Amino acid sequence: MKVxxxxxxxxxxxxxxxxxxxxxxxxxxxxxxxxxxxxxITYTPMILAREYVRNSNARISDLxxxxxxxxxxxxxxxxxxxxxxxxxxxxxxxxxxxxxNCGCPIREQVREGIGCAMIYNEDLLIDMVKAVKDxxxxxxxxxxxxxxxxxxxxxRTVKLCKNLCKVGVDWITIHGRTRTTRSxxxxxxxxxxxxxEQVRTEYPDSIFVANGDCFNDEDMxxxxxxxxxxxxxSARGILSNPALFxxxxxxxxxxxxxxxxxxxxxxALPFALxxxxxxxxxxxxxxxxxxxxxxxxxxxLPSLIDxxxxxxxxxxxxxxxxxxxxxxxxxxxxxx
Amino acid sequence: MSESEQFKKHxxxxxxxxxxxxxxxxxxxxxxxxxxxxxxxxxxxxxxxQYQEQLAHFNDVEKGPVVTDINWMDQYDNxxxxxxxxxxxxxxxxxxxxxxxLTGFIHRLYYQKNYQDCYKFASMVKDxxxxxxxxxxMKKEFEELDYILTNCSRxxxxxxx
Numbered sequence: 001m002k003v004x005x006x007x008x009x010x011x012x013x014x015x016x017x018x019x020x021x022x023x024x025x026x027x028x029x030x031x032x033x034x035x036x037x038x039x040x041i042t043y044t045p046m047i048l049a050r051e052y053v054r055n056s057n058a059r060i061s062d063l064x065x066x067x068x069x070x071x072x073x074x075x076x077x078x079x080x081x082x083x084x085x086x087x088x089x090x091x092x093x094x095x096x097x098x099x100x101n102c103g104c105p106i107r108e109q110v111r112e113g114i115g116c117a118m119i120y121n122e123d124l125l126i127d128m129v130k131a132v133k134d135x136x137x138x139x140x141x142x143x144x145x146x147x148x149x150x151x152x153x154x155x156r157t158v159k160l161c162k163n164l165c166k167v168g169v170d171w172i173t174i175h176g177r178t179r180t181t182r183s184x185x186x187x188x189x190x191x192x193x194x195x196x197e198q199v200r201t202e203y204p205d206s207i208f209v210a211n212g213d214c215f216n217d218e219d220m221x222x223x224x225x226x227x228x229x230x231x232x233x234s235a236r237g238i239l240s241n242p243a244l245f246x247x248x249x250x251x252x253x254x255x256x257x258x259x260x261x262x263x264x265x266x267x268a269l270p271f272a273l274x275x276x277x278x279x280x281x282x283x284x285x286x287x288x289x290x291x292x293x294x295x296x297x298x299x300x301l302p303s304l305i306d307x308x309x310x311x312x313x314x315x316x317x318x319x320x321x322x323x324x325x326x327x328x329x330x331x332x333x334x335x336x
Numbered sequence: 337m338s339e340s341e342q343f344k345k346h347x348x349x350x351x352x353x354x355x356x357x358x359x360x361x362x363x364x365x366x367x368x369x370x371x372x373x374x375x376x377x378x379x380x381x382x383x384x385x386q387y388q389e390q391l392a393h394f395n396d397v398e399k400g401p402v403v404t405d406i407n408w409m410d411q412y413d414n415x416x417x418x419x420x421x422x423x424x425x426x427x428x429x430x431x432x433x434x435x436x437x438l439t440g441f442i443h444r445l446y447y448q449k450n451y452q453d454c455y456k457f458a459s460m461v462k463d464x465x466x467x468x469x470x471x472x473x474m475k476k477e478f479e480e481l482d483y484i485l486t487n488c489s490r491x492x493x494x495x496x497x
Contacts, residue, residue: 028404050365050379053382053387053390054382054386054390056390056393056394056397056398056425057431057433059394059398059401060398060402060425060426060433061433063401063402064401064402064403064404065401065402065403066403066404066405066406066408067403067405068405068406079357079367079369080357080359080365080367082363082364082365082381082382083365083382086365086382086387086391089391090391090394091401093400094400094401110354110355111355111369111370111371112355112357112369112379113355113356113357113367113369117354117355117356120354120356121354121356121357124356124359179354260447261447262406264440264443264444264447264448265404265406265407265408265409265444266404266406266408266440267404267409267436267437267439267440267441267443267444268404268433268436268437268440270436299476299479299480299483300476300479300480300483301443301446301480302443302446302480302483302484302487303483305446305447306487316447316448316449
């Protein structure tokens with residue numbers, strides 16, 4: 001463990017800022033970008049334990065780390081204790097914690113008993129946490145990221161959280177939506193508050209992170225205030241604005257320049273992912289729509305670099321003014 | 337309410353059913369899951385011997401997860417072929433991800449506006465790719481290399497004017 005996430009979460013002076021796990025998108029380059037802009041804890045995309053412990057090629061493409069990748073939680077998708085213990089034996093020494101995904105609502109994963117199927121399979125989840133904590137104790141930080149079973153006063157979720165605390169889970173992240181709630185519907189902060197308050201009657205030192213609908217600094221403050229959690233996690237919000245936790249209401253241009261530098265330094269990030277990251281950032285910056293369309297028609301990284309040079313005053317690392325601009329530095333007035 | 341009923345959404349749609357994997361007790365991680373068709377599917381386990389083999393490969397050959405620090409390509413003098421010849425993990429270029437890592441060197445040179453080296457290495461990598469048995473399935477990768485070669489030439493000729 002390079003950085004103990006519990007130390008960050010237990011610091012009562014500040015709300016701990018967390019980049020959530022995102023399929024494909026919370027890979028090393030994006031994690032490093034977010035950390036540069038004040039994100040304290042980051043998650044890898046969900047890694048399937050079954051594949052990781054069996055296949056070298058899966059290991060190589062699923063997880064990369066570096067010395068800047070401080071306080072990283074490896075999120076694991078798993079449906080049995082054996083795979084989990086083996087996954088932790090391999091990955092545990094290289095990250096700052098392990099998170100069991102009990103929130104992913106993707107149908108294919110749920111059918112495998114992975115993701116939010118776990119919150120309906122409480123006995124197995126408790127067995128998993130108990131097995132890990134019995135073996136590793138406080139030398140390994142273990143989190144579970146769950147969804148609520150129902151809106152309002154989810155008693156079943158309270159019971160699950162109490163049982164998780166009983167077997168020693170280090171903290172619980174609660175996404176305030178049920179398995180079938182659409183992301184367009186607002187997150188149920190009252191349900192998170194209810195769970196946190198109820199669990200703390202028995203486990204007063206229990207630590208919670210709230211997830212859902214954090215798109216700016218005001219949201220973060222509001223979520224923490226209403227729910228009483230120690231940390232706030234953002235996923236869609238930070239995907240569009242990686243400087244969200246640095247107080248920026250919209251994505252500053254400097255994120256684009258720094259991201260391009262990081263991805264070319266790390267290498268091996270598929271172009272479609274780079275393109276999607278930039279699309280989210282440009283859309284958040286309310287960029288010219290024609291340029292957004294052009295961006296999505298590009299085929300590879302070199303053409304993207306040329307496109308950035310042609311349309312913007314695009315600074316590279318080492319050039320004066322690199323990663324300092326906030327507004328989009330259009331080469332010509334192109335607003336439509 | 338029976339257990340199977342309580343895992344269904346009220347509208348009873350088949351896709352909404354939550355499945356509980358059935359675990360075998362042999363400690364191999366073998367589970368039985370229900371497919372979308374309703375059929376049961378066995379996800380095979382991994383014996384202790386198989387796992388120890390993977391663990392040894394992870395520790396001794398892979399040396400843990402891939403580490404890519406800023407500037408990690410400098411140790412290979414920005415030369416993708418030097419990296420490829422020295423790398424144990426990435427030398428099989430029939431694996432798409434390995435080619436992506438190799439092409440990353442060329443991307444970095446292009447970003448750095450080092451068009452001379454970029455042209456040189458893109459030519460070498462293109463030759464390497466042409467000799468692969470899977471080269472007919474690599475149309476997009478060849479298009480990208482051709483784009484790089486053309487544009488490096490253009491930049492170099494503009495610079496020399």
